[in-house]
Amino acid sequence: MLYVVIVYLWAAILLYLLLGGADFGAGIIEFFTSRNNRGRTRRTMYQAIGPVWEANHMWLIITIVILFVGFPKIYATLSVYLHIPLTAMLLGIIARGTAFVFRNYDAVKDDMQKVYNRIFIYSSVITPFFLGIIAASTVSRNVDVMAQDFLSAYIFSWLNWFSVTVGLFTVCICGFLAAGYIIGETDSVEDRQFFARKAKWMIVSAVLCGALVFLASIKENVPLAEWVFGKAPGIFAIAAASLSLPFLWYGLTHGKAIIVRLLGGFEICMILFAVTYRHFPNIVLLKGGGHLSLIEHQGQEKAIVSLAWALLIGSIFILPALGYLMYSFEKKKPREA
């Protein structure tokens, strides 16, 4: 049953990155859009994400619940040492979630819209940035459970070049996901070209940030290159991701939404796989060589078993409903009133 839980944990993280990420990306694209085009960006994007956007963020809650029920030691340690970036991310989530709904549901459309927009855009960039920082911190061997002073316990645990570059990389990925996703949502050729351009920009930035991540990993002594290129599966994953890039580019240029979505998701899966599979089941690497492992630090058996059943039974309800929700708003045009 432990492996059922681990699969769900991995799936929840991946889905949050893909769906929640595309959601953050909507704000990121808006951030990188010239003022004149922002209105158009907004309209197209929010028609697409409006109905599904609450659901997209549930994956984060599922991830957290799996961690604290199944792996409480891991949850507690991260909560203590990554308190500051977690709080920053939470503030981002609050600002973003409320600003999005407020601007939609303010009965009067006046200058307040500018306030909501600004909050939404900035928090859309900040939140995934800190998510990236948190993710990087779990493996950068800077979380020091022996630390005696404030700085090394609560600041340098997450503040270093490696984490910051991963944060930037995450922002680019989210932007790309949003732009790529939206291509299939718009009927206008002009819009499609506009978002394809954005997606390409985001890919270029992601590749550049990816290079920076590698440079930073050398500086911070994170054996990233060894993880990714040390063994055949990692090399294979990265090769597959790189080889699919030209096809992705082709899909973007010709407005092939299906290709873009499938390959976009595939890229993210491969990257996530390549950087994590080598140290599995250790999901947190600590300073001084220690680690927190999904196997050694699992909760008591009964907790894992009941969690696994709760997840399995939950899926029976959630997945068909979620699938139908996405399908409905994809295919069905509004009926005449």
Place this chain on the structure above:
Amino acid sequence: MDNFIAARSQMALSLGFHIIFACIGMVMPFFMAVAHYIWLKTGNEVYRDITKAWSKGVAIFFATGAVSGTVLSFELGLLWPKFMEHAGPIFGMPFSLEGTAFFIEAIALGFFLYGWNRFNRWFHWFTGVVVGVSGLVSGILVVAANAWMNSPAGFDYVNGQYLNIDPIKAMLNDAWFSQALHMCIAAFASTGFAVAGIHALMILRKSHVTFHKRAFRISAVFATVAALLQPLSGDISAKDVAKRQPAKLAAMEAHFKTEEKAALILGGIPDEKEKKVNYAIEIPGALSFLAHGNFHAEVTGLDRIPEENHPPVAVTHYAFQVMVGLGTVMMLISVLYYITIWKKKSWLEKRWLLKLFVIATPMGFIAVEAGWTVTEVGRQPWIIYGVMRTAHAVTPMPGIAYSFYIFTAVYISLSCIVAFLLYRQISMVGKLYDHSVEPINAI
């Protein structure tokens, strides 16, 4: 500010904020479902408008409730890592199930809010009902987790180890039913009175009276039924607390001395040093009766409980008085409302009845906050009653005070914006739902 006090304040603030949004998010869908049903059955467009107007409020409250709930799931660890490290696997069951319920609620809300004119009308109505039911289930599950902190079950505590854990037993602890029942009814009463009060005010101002009268009727029925049921569930809760958490009951009642024929204390100022209550009205034997169903029963006082395990008496006592006082007022208003409906139809035209409802607008939510204070402060100094002290659970990270200040600023601004948005929604009723103009689709 002391780190521990800051952590407790931040938790209290976050829960106190979330509880209002959660209540509205789980109750309003039922009001909407009724209005929506009447519209589908009768074709009376006012009911469609009411449904749409309410659904916009729900969207605002749901989103705010969802983000503040997400924050709470992190705050449990950020502020109380030691607690979560041990409690997580034990009381995690309701949270895992709540994940599903909440997910379904979010999906159904997507269907409902964006589904006008897209789906079969009854399917659309049904998704609205699903929002309400799954919201209510979420609420019950979260309260069950809180109940576990009051009534720990499903594990053996041996030499500081938590052994033989049983998540199902932990979820179905002794307190879950009485607490969940009390909270659900409270959610209906508080939301009902708040909504009814706002519509009553608009009727008094003679603005779009048809619209507001019908909206008032639906919310008032929910509010008053809940307010009439609440004392019964309160009685179940009190008897339950007397059995499981005598220290909490003693603090609620500022009952310092163990005695038979214990008096019920109304009001008064507890003096914790002198161990007495000044200026209170005492009803002899009433506390024994309420706690144990017998006027002569012995009620444990704080003198039987070691000093270091005393909850703060004054806060718990005042909060309890506020809750019961407001509950009683709401119950009386409800009685009056039903006398009006069944016996004195002419009162329906009177302004004083509406004015009463306007005055009662915030009462339910104040009572909810007070009740929450009773159950949380009354559990102190324990985070897991009798097992782990709150002070031992707090994060080692210093400087939580700053985090508390930031969250205070955020939640105060959010409350202001939500109030502002609500005000705008209400004042736009005329423009949005005036049928001389062409009909407007939701969003």
